[in-house]
Amino acid sequence: xxxxxxQFTQNARDALANASLxxxxxxxxxxxxANRATAxxxxxEFEALRDQARDIKxxxxxxxxxxxxxxxxxxxxxxxxxxxAATAEDARRTVLDICRSVDAKTVTKGKxxxxxxxxxxxxxxxxxxxxxxxxxxxxxxxxxxESPSHIIAPAIxxxxxxxxxxxxxxxxxxxxxxxxxxxxxxxxxARSVLRQRFLDADxxxxxxxxxxxxxxxxxxxxxxxxxxxTQTLPKIHVVVAxxxxxxxxxEDASAILRVxxxxxxxxxYSSYTTFSNGPRRAEDPDGPEQxxxxxxxxxxxxxLGTESQEVLRCIxxxxxxxxxxxxxxxxxxxxxxxxxxxxxxxxxPTLIGVDEARxxxxxxxxxxxxxxxCPMRIPLPKLMRHHREKAFEEKLTPxxxxxxxxxxxxxxxxxxxxxxxxxxxxxxxxxxxRRRGKFSRLPGAGGWTAHRDFPAPQGRTFQxxxxxxxxxxxxxx
Amino acid sequence: MExxxxxxxxxxxxxxxxxxxxxxxVGFAAVALLERAGCTVAVPELQTCCGQPAFNxxxxxxxxxxxxxxxxxxxxxxxxxAPSGSCAGMIVKHYxxxxxxxxxxxxxxxxxxxxxxxxxxxxxxxRGVQDVAAACDGIATYHDSCSxxxxxxxxxxxxxxxxxxxxxxxxxxxxxxxxxxFGGSFCVKYPEISNSMVGNKATDVDMTGADMLLAGDLGCLxxxxxxxxxxxxxxxxxxxxxxxxxxxxxxxxxxxQD
Numbered sequence: 174x175x176x177x178x179x180q181f182t183q184n185a186r187d188a189l190a191n192a193s194l195x196x197x198x199x200x201x202x203x204x205x206x207a208n209r210a211t212a213x214x215x216x217x218e219f220e221a222l223r224d225q226a227r228d229i230k231x232x233x234x235x236x237x238x239x240x241x242x243x244x245x246x247x248x249x250x251x252x253x254x255x256x257x258a259a260t261a262e263d264a265r266r267t268v269l270d271i272c273r274s275v276d277a278k279t280v281t282k283g284k285x286x287x288x289x290x291x292x293x294x295x296x297x298x299x300x301x302x303x304x305x306x307x308x309x310x311x312x313x314x315x316x317x318x319e320s321p322s323h324i325i326a327p328a329i330x331x332x333x334x335x336x337x338x339x340x341x342x343x344x345x346x347x348x349x350x351x352x353x354x355x356x357x358x359x360x361x362x363a364r365s366v367l368r369q370r371f372l373d374a375d376x377x378x379x380x381x382x383x384x385x386x387x388x389x390x391x392x393x394x395x396x397x398x399x400x401x402x403t404q405t406l407p408k409i410h411v412v413v414a415x416x417x418x419x420x421x422x423x424e425d426a427s428a429i430l431r432v433x434x435x436x437x438x439x440x441x442y443s444s445y446t447t448f449s450n451g452p453r454r455a456e457d458p459d460g461p462e463q464x465x466x467x468x469x470x471x472x473x474x475x476x477l478g479t480e481s482q483e484v485l486r487c488i489x490x491x492x493x494x495x496x497x498x499x500x501x502x503x504x505x506x507x508x509x510x511x512x513x514x515x516x517x518x519x520x521x522p523t524l525i526g527v528d529e530a531r532x533x534x535x536x537x538x539x540x541x542x543x544x545x546x547c548p549m550r551i552p553l554p555k556l557m558r559h560h561r562e563k564a565f566e567e568k569l570t571p572x573x574x575x576x577x578x579x580x581x582x583x584x585x586x587x588x589x590x591x592x593x594x595x596x597x598x599x600x601x602x603x604x605x606x607r608r609r610g611k612f613s614r615l616p617g618a619g620g621w622t623a624h625r626d627f628p629a630p631q632g633r634t635f636q637x638x639x640x641x642x643x644x645x646x647x648x649x650x
Numbered sequence: 651m652e653x654x655x656x657x658x659x660x661x662x663x664x665x666x667x668x669x670x671x672x673x674x675x676v677g678f679a680a681v682a683l684l685e686r687a688g689c690t691v692a693v694p695e696l697q698t699c700c701g702q703p704a705f706n707x708x709x710x711x712x713x714x715x716x717x718x719x720x721x722x723x724x725x726x727x728x729x730x731x732a733p734s735g736s737c738a739g740m741i742v743k744h745y746x747x748x749x750x751x752x753x754x755x756x757x758x759x760x761x762x763x764x765x766x767x768x769x770x771x772x773x774x775x776x777r778g779v780q781d782v783a784a785a786c787d788g789i790a791t792y793h794d795s796c797s798x799x800x801x802x803x804x805x806x807x808x809x810x811x812x813x814x815x816x817x818x819x820x821x822x823x824x825x826x827x828x829x830x831x832f833g834g835s836f837c838v839k840y841p842e843i844s845n846s847m848v849g850n851k852a853t854d855v856d857m858t859g860a861d862m863l864l865a866g867d868l869g870c871l872x873x874x875x876x877x878x879x880x881x882x883x884x885x886x887x888x889x890x891x892x893x894x895x896x897x898x899x900x901x902x903x904x905x906x907q908d
Contacts, residue, residue, distance in 0.1 A: 185842060186842050189843070498828055499847075502843050502846040502847055503843060503846075535839060535840075536840050536843065537833070537836065538796065538832065538836045539797075539833060539834075540829035540833070541797070541801065542796070542800070542828075544800075545800055558706065558708065560708075561707060561708030566708070570707065574707065578703065578707050578709055581703060581704075582704050582715075582716065584698070585667075585699045585701070585704075585712075585716050586715055588695065588696050588697070592698075599672070607906070608906050608907060610901055610906035611876070611879055611904040613880075618838070620838030620839070621837060621838055621841070624842075624849075625848065625876030625877045625880050627872075627876055628872045628875050628879075628904035629904070630673070631672070631673055634671055635665050635670040635674035635693075636670055636693070638674055639677075644693055645690070645691065645693070646693060646694060646695050647694065
């Protein structure tokens with residue numbers, strides 16, 4: 174996917190001016206946020222489970238090579254194939270080769286962020302293979318030629334009327350006067366279109382929420398059952414997953430599953446949790462004839478042993494974006510790449526470069542709500558701060574900001590000079606502003622006063638007044 | 651003032667740069683509250699700022715230098731108290747990390763971290779204050795500033811004290827835990843996004859019917875006061891310490907003086 178993170182500021186402005194997007198985002202607090210709170214409150218051991226989930230993933234990351242090799246051996250033992258893909262290009266090519274081996278015309282896809290990351294749809298289309306998204310949200314945005322704006326609710330930015338419009342345009346086979354006002358009618362229409370697509374597909378591609386080392390299983394969670402049809406009906410099932418998805422055992426996967434749906438949608442479990450273990454066996458009534466796992470690295474192994482390693486615990490629940498006030502204001506597309514919200518602000522710079530994605534870790538108030546709800550206890554603000562440090566070290570921070578910061582830091586380290594300078598400044602500002610109590614315009618503070626008044630200082634600083642009063646300065650005085 | 655702790659404590663006030671420069675009355679309110687809670691208060695001369703602007707801008711070197719200066723300035727007091735969850739959170743949570751590679755400084759940072767408190771939580775949690783015996787007529791609503799809330803767990807303490815203020819009724823602010831969009835330099839680096847956040851906050855505040863908005867951090871207060879003023883709201887904005895100290899004689903934040 175071509176990033177537009179450099180234009181983050183403009184993207185954000187566009188998003189703020191987009192009325193239907195704003196209306197769609199307005200529903201997040203009453204939906205996802207309220208549901209998560211209820212689900213978490215109903216489970217007394219929720220906090221302990223988060224610790225357990227974090228520990229499982231930390232242990233796995235410390236021994237990632239071992240668990241990946243174990244996973245591979247067990248996939249092979251159950252009749253499947255593992256393909257190691259160092260880059261997005263390797264992964265795309267591997268998937269294409271598999272599709273070509275059966276002369277595939279269409280492939281169905283369950284929702285997969287990794288497929289978005291490697292730009293799989295565009296690549297398959299360019300090679301004359303038609304990819305069909307089968308998750309309802311993904312299907313809608315595929316018809317609209319958009320990318321997901323959220324990792325679990327890809328079409329969260331789309332309002333109902335836009336879906337109706339899209340379906341009328343894209344489904345000319347139906348009565349143009351049909352009613353589509355009810356969500357049920359939209360769902361039924363999508364279902365009837367997709368049913369034939371499932372049957373026609375030569376290859377089914379899904380992502381994976383987990384890879385289980387001890388069994389060689391892959392796991393997907395969905396609420397629509399589309400993932401099951403994607404992976405059981407075609408001749409070939411291809412799982413595209415990044416390597417940090419591995420966990421040691423079935424028990425470990427179950428433990429993390431308990432925090433996943435609760436954090437994501439507020440459900441105790443998603444409607445479907447599907448474990449896949451190799452291709453169809455002789456005695457199986459259905460299932461694919463071939464089972465392939467494409468294991469994508471794409472820069473992740475380079476994060477091991479660095480301060481960013483903790484981001485590899487992410488289980489893609491989306492809780493951080495649901496709770497982020499910045500995401501809530503601008504939506505996911507403004508972030509300009511595959512992963513939006515706080516997790517995107519941490520992961521995107523690691524994958525496409527701090528330079529390319531410099532805005533993302535800066536566009537946060539560090540309010541900490543993302544970390545508060547992250548089921549894997551990823552310290553998202555801290556990791557964003559690491560990116561800011563890197564950008565500062567590499568002098569990517571804008572010159573005006575560096576200069577301002579430099580002057581401030583110079584003064585802050587010289588208390589006497591600091592007090593002289595700030596004391597005079599506040600006196601002047603206070604004298605000009607005291608009568609009205611605020612400034613509606615202030616030289617050099619346009620970023621503030623464009624939208625807000627700037628409260629005037631009271632006048633003499635606290636330190637000046639304390640000195641005048643002969644206030645106590647030292648311990649034991 | 652009703653308090654459980656009778657032992658005197660030697661307290662240093664970390665006045666915070668915004669309070670020092672923009673709203674000294676909050677500093678005096680803090681001093682009054684601490685003295686009434688049986689503390690002897692000093693204001694060390696060497697303090698300027700906690701270093702958070704540098705820290706959050708990625709300028710770790712300056713953040714460390716300023717942190718070291720703060721650690722020096724506040725040596726030798728039983729407690730250090732700041733009328734700000736954000737600055738207190740910086741010192742409590744981040745100073746020890748800043749010196750992770752320097753055992754001597756890290757130990758000193760941890761020592762300061764253990765003595766450092768936000769004003770209202772210090773009064774309630776450390777000094778056992780249950781009632782500040784203040785009076786203030788009006789309807790107030792309270793915004794939970796992010797750092798105080800999430801780094802230091804400040805939520806119940808200000809409400810407990812405000813509920814005892816004679817003449818004051820407290821209404822809950824919907825979305826009280828949602829960021830106001832200040833975020834230090836965030837508000838000027840991404841003014842449109844910040845405006846959207848503080849605009850929603852101003853709407854929520856106005857909807858409560860309160861005539862006063864309180865919070866524990868001057869950054870958030872100036873942001874919200876500036877927006878409320880811009881949209882023509884009549885809600886007056888104050889630091890919670892001013893109300894608790896019964897010092898509401900000064901003009902509210904952003905309000906004219908004559």
